[in-house]
Amino acid sequence: MVVITVCVGSSCYIKGAHAVAECFQALISLHKLDARVELKGTFCLDRCKDGVAVTVNGQSLARVTPETAKEAFEKHILTEGGVK
Numbered sequence: 001m002v003v004i005t006v007c008v009g010s011s012c013y014i015k016g017a018h019a020v021a022e023c024f025q026a027l028i029s030l031h032k033l034d035a036r037v038e039l040k041g042t043f044c045l046d047r048c049k050d051g052v053a054v055t056v057n058g059q060s061l062a063r064v065t066p067e068t069a070k071e072a073f074e075k076h077i078l079t080e081g082g083v084k
């Protein structure tokens, strides 16, 4: 199971956390990964300056925005996460 955590703290919310989470959820459904990928929300991860704070299995991803969410999902979940 791959666990994606998206910060929904106020700074990340302003930067598009909701759109990032929606993008991830749509991609999880599109790729039929509901049984293999869990999407969770969390409060502030103390990385407020880094765009929307996202972790995959506890490891922080580099700067994620609504514009880069799809690319981040494809790289870190489908390819490196080995769920495809």
Ligand code: FES
Residues within 6 Å of the ligand: 007, 008, 009, 010, 011, 012, 013, 043, 044, 045, 046, 047, 048, 049, 052, 053
């Ligand atoms: S509000 Fe998201 S890391 Fe601080």
